[in-house]
Amino acid sequence: MSYTSKFTRISPKKQYRHIGEDRQRFDASDIVTGKAMFLNDFKMDDLLYAKALRSPHAHARIVKIDISKAEAFPGVHRVLYYGNIPEACKGWGLSTPPAVPILRDKAAYVGDAVALVAAETEQIAEEACDLIEIEYEVLPAVFSTVEAVKPDAPRVHDAFESNILPNVPFMTEHMMDHLVRGDVEKAFAECDHVVEGEGEYNSLGSPMAMEAPGVIMKLEQGRLKAWATTQVAMLYGPSTGVRMQGFPVDTTAFNIGGGFGNKASMQTTTMYTALLAMSTHRPVKMNLTKTEQLLVHDERIGMYMKGKVGIKDGLIHAVKGICYLDCGAYNDCGQWQMGVGLGETQVALGKCQNWDIEGKLVMTNHVQTGAVRGFGGQEIKAVLMPLVMRAVTDMGVDPVEFCARNFAQQGDGWYWRSDYKWYNCREQDYAPVMYKAAEAFGWKDKYKGWLKPTRVEGNKAVGVGVSVHGNADVGEDTAEAYVRFEASGLVYLHAGIAETGAGQRSNIRKYVAEVFDIPVEKVILAPLNSEANPFDAGPIGSRCTITLGTAVTRAAEDCRRQILDAAAKAFFCSPEDLFFKEGFVFYKSRPTQPHHIFEFSHFGSSYTGTGRWTSDYSKSNFNIYFSEVEVDLDTGATKLLKVLVGTDVGQVIDPLTLEMQIHGGFGAAAADSGLFEGNVLDTTTGHIMTGNMIDYKWRTFDDFPDIEAIVEETQPEISRFKATGFGEISGAPGPASMMMAISNAIGVDYCEYPASREGILKALGKL
Amino acid sequence: MSRQVSMTINGKKEVFSIGHSGARWEIPDEETLSLTLRERLNLTGTKEACGQGACGCCTVLMNNRAVPSCQILTADCDGADIVTIEGLQDPDTGELDPIQKLFIEKYAFQCGFCTPGIIMALKGLFIKNPTPSRAEVAEALSGNQCRCISQYHVLDAADALAELNAAATNA
Numbered sequence A: 001m002s003y004t005s006k007f008t009r010i011s012p013k014k015q016y017r018h019i020g021e022d023r024q025r026f027d028a029s030d031i032v033t034g035k036a037m038f039l040n041d042f043k044m045d046d047l048l049y050a051k052a053l054r055s056p057h058a059h060a061r062i063v064k065i066d067i068s069k070a071e072a073f074p075g076v077h078r079v080l081y082y083g084n085i086p087e088a089c090k091g092w093g094l095s096t097p098p099a100v101p102i103l104r105d106k107a108a109y110v111g112d113a114v115a116l117v118a119a120e121t122e123q124i125a126e127e128a129c130d131l132i133e134i135e136y137e138v139l140p141a142v143f144s145t146v147e148a149v150k151p152d153a154p155r156v157h158d159a160f161e162s163n164i165l166p167n168v169p170f171m172t173e174h175m176m177d178h179l180v181r182g183d184v185e186k187a188f189a190e191c192d193h194v195v196e197g198e199g200e201y202n203s204l205g206s207p208m209a210m211e212a213p214g215v216i217m218k219l220e221q222g223r224l225k226a227w228a229t230t231q232v233a234m235l236y237g238p239s240t241g242v243r244m245q246g247f248p249v250d251t252t253a254f255n256i257g258g259g260f261g262n263k264a265s266m267q268t269t270t271m272y273t274a275l276l277a278m279s280t281h282r283p284v285k286m287n288l289t290k291t292e293q294l295l296v297h298d299e300r301i302g303m304y305m306k307g308k309v310g311i312k313d314g315l316i317h318a319v320k321g322i323c324y325l326d327c328g329a330y331n332d333c334g335q336w337q338m339g340v341g342l343g344e345t346q347v348a349l350g351k352c353q354n355w356d357i358e359g360k361l362v363m364t365n366h367v368q369t370g371a372v373r374g375f376g377g378q379e380i381k382a383v384l385m386p387l388v389m390r391a392v393t394d395m396g397v398d399p400v401e402f403c404a405r406n407f408a409q410q411g412d413g414w415y416w417r418s419d420y421k422w423y424n425c426r427e428q429d430y431a432p433v434m435y436k437a438a439e440a441f442g443w444k445d446k447y448k449g450w451l452k453p454t455r456v457e458g459n460k461a462v463g464v465g466v467s468v469h470g471n472a473d474v475g476e477d478t479a480e481a482y483v484r485f486e487a488s489g490l491v492y493l494h495a496g497i498a499e500t501g502a503g504q505r506s507n508i509r510k511y512v513a514e515v516f517d518i519p520v521e522k523v524i525l526a527p528l529n530s531e532a533n534p535f536d537a538g539p540i541g542s543r544c545t546i547t548l549g550t551a552v553t554r555a556a557e558d559c560r561r562q563i564l565d566a567a568a569k570a571f572f573c574s575p576e577d578l579f580f581k582e583g584f585v586f587y588k589s590r591p592t593q594p595h596h597i598f599e600f601s602h603f604g605s606s607y608t609g610t611g612r613w614t615s616d617y618s619k620s621n622f623n624i625y626f627s628e629v630e631v632d633l634d635t636g637a638t639k640l641l642k643v644l645v646g647t648d649v650g651q652v653i654d655p656l657t658l659e660m661q662i663h664g665g666f667g668a669a670a671a672d673s674g675l676f677e678g679n680v681l682d683t684t685t686g687h688i689m690t691g692n693m694i695d696y697k698w699r700t701f702d703d704f705p706d707i708e709a710i711v712e713e714t715q716p717e718i719s720r721f722k723a724t725g726f727g728e729i730s731g732a733p734g735p736a737s738m739m740m741a742i743s744n745a746i747g748v749d750y751c752e753y754p755a756s757r758e759g760i761l762k763a764l765g766k767l
Numbered sequence B: 001m002s003r004q005v006s007m008t009i010n011g012k013k014e015v016f017s018i019g020h021s022g023a024r025w026e027i028p029d030e031e032t033l034s035l036t037l038r039e040r041l042n043l044t045g046t047k048e049a050c051g052q053g054a055c056g057c058c059t060v061l062m063n064n065r066a067v068p069s070c071q072i073l074t075a076d077c078d079g080a081d082i083v084t085i086e087g088l089q090d091p092d093t094g095e096l097d098p099i100q101k102l103f104i105e106k107y108a109f110q111c112g113f114c115t116p117g118i119i120m121a122l123k124g125l126f127i128k129n130p131t132p133s134r135a136e137v138a139e140a141l142s143g144n145q146c147r148c149i150s151q152y153h154v155l156d157a158a159d160a161l162a163e164l165n166a167a168a169t170n171a
């Protein structure tokens, strides 16, 4: 099968030298020749390898454990279990809050580590794990959040009563767990139509980055040094330190073989490696196999929601609900995901003034969930939007019309993330691009009305669907940067950003090159480690475009100002008389005569500027996602025929990068979690049945649909280069859009993630 | 008893002793080609992601056929001609293979972890068929996974190479 991509910029403006133009990645040739360095390509002497003995039971108490044979095995350096944790690490904990001891006499899921081994080779470590003699008492387990909150449910961890996590501050912020606005009861009474329902988006999807998570830790001068596959090199130390009673961690990262939000703290792998490094005084590496990545690494957080939505005059007027976020056995950043998710509901339903949604973080006896692109918002919207659309379509309102009228615009606003802080939405009106995208998709022809197929040929019915997404985390958290101009004419940029594949490390140079008016090749990025770079929360969400982009721009402007000040002082003129270009200073009055830095500075002088961005959640990015799905009415099989993504990114930074970010919406348990992606959990044993790349379904090379992108650039004054950012959300509205497409194809309201043949046949009354 | 196997890797002859005597430079029977390439020869351009033959990251050419090196034992490679991603670039001039150049031109990668395997799989395809259709390319790469989704641009790069080849034949 053959397929193509079409990418249209509606109104491209040629206003910058680099921004908005395609620039080759500086690591392009390294990537195509195999020279690009990933963690496993980095060699280190003296390394020990770590493996974990993992529980075969979903919930069990260790009755007896004997590590003596494993300890005696040649090549084994350390075997740790709950009985011999090094003194310095006894207070270390897992989860958030980190109240669960790192190794205990209990296992909380199938795959939970009950002992750790460090040895000369991975093979020896594995064999030593087999030599550990262990006896379990199997305990009752609970796998669904709805069951776990019941009073008589098995307790996953002693520390958390009723399996519900306390809403403790995350780092320093108190995250929102109950969104209350207006008066919902009164509002429901005013509505033209009210629908109620419940749903779940919880298929333990694994982003399954090609490069599995891996960590090397080494104790050095009283701190831990980490070399890790983390996409957040600057945040890794602080977030990990919280679980280690503040123990300092410095971090180095290389090229990341796919992140998808899923290689941030890497909670368990990180903590186990650190523990072994502390007790062996040797560098220790834990590298997950693909199977381990699928079975014991963080999966997408699950969302159950029971809710009620009311509509009045075509606008959502009231939303009420309770959400359970499924953290699995260890919570990583559920509080944060809840705060962001609750924030995001108010973006897509921006006109609604009456809210009462409560969120609870629930522990269950399966593998931990954690950060994955979408981060709370995709999950809650996957359940809420189908409910909303049911209300909309019951009223006979066209779904596109509804999205255009309800999405937040300037003048609306939201509580975002933490501390119940209100943000006035600014500079956005995404309705025009919604209509343009709908026209390009042919929505008017294809959408025949709610529960009506676009066409039926034989036993194949085709339906179309639409959903929208927007996330104000584009302005998330602090970003800092230093920019240093050297006499060589090169500019050194210190920015703690990882390359996860979206060209971040290359594209960030454009901002600096633009300010200095120099080729991008003249901007050199400092290596990615926390010693050489200031803080940045990293390429998570869609934040880097605004946050780090602004920090870097400010640092470059600060640096350029210092150069012009120094030149002006030496030349006895005003800085306003001068300008900077191609590495030289010029008089505005004599723009052809360059002045080298040596004319006003000692040869050893350099100029360093600094820049910072601090959180601002007053604007969201945007994605409208159209899908066309074919359903086989005899078998229930589904096939995605076409996708169209419409967005307004403010200003494109790099066209080809943006096009590929849009393609990236398929991978990483994003849009494809609508039709087929997810792990399969056996809820009688607690075993995940899909621990390899054959059983875990992913889209193969020969099975992609045609994709089209419609990109608007409306130049909001959000940052110097007016770009908003997009990457994270490229697939986020996909699942909900596909549920609408299936419902329309089969003529029955259907919502199940991922769609299943059995489910569709049942909905059709054929099973 | 150890025995010797010899093979050509990127044009260079390599001889290995195979056995289990525990001698430091000996390769055990069960060592995969991907491990030998990566750990013994430091040819780390060949990536290993699944070790299960399911992702294509570790693809190399063996006697001009694209094979997953994680599923091949070094001990079975006696007499083989192996080419890895490192073997595509001209060692003297540094000039890239046309497919590498087109990958850069079409920006046919994101994180790049899958890219060496995809390039080697394409190399194998183009040796067999210098002018494959877009659908044939997609089919030939169905054993290669790319999680970042570079597929659309990879097909563009392959199309461009097929066009170059067609033009060269017609000229």
Ligand code: FES
Binding pocket: B047, B048, B049, B050, B051, B052, B053, B054, B055, B056, B057, B058, B059, B068, B069, B070, B071
């Ligand atoms: S690593 Fe060999 S096929 Fe995946």
Ligand code: FES
Binding pocket: A210, A257, A258, A501, B109, B110, B111, B112, B113, B114, B115, B145, B146, B147, B148, B149, B150
């Ligand atoms: S480019 Fe990242 S997996 Fe293909």
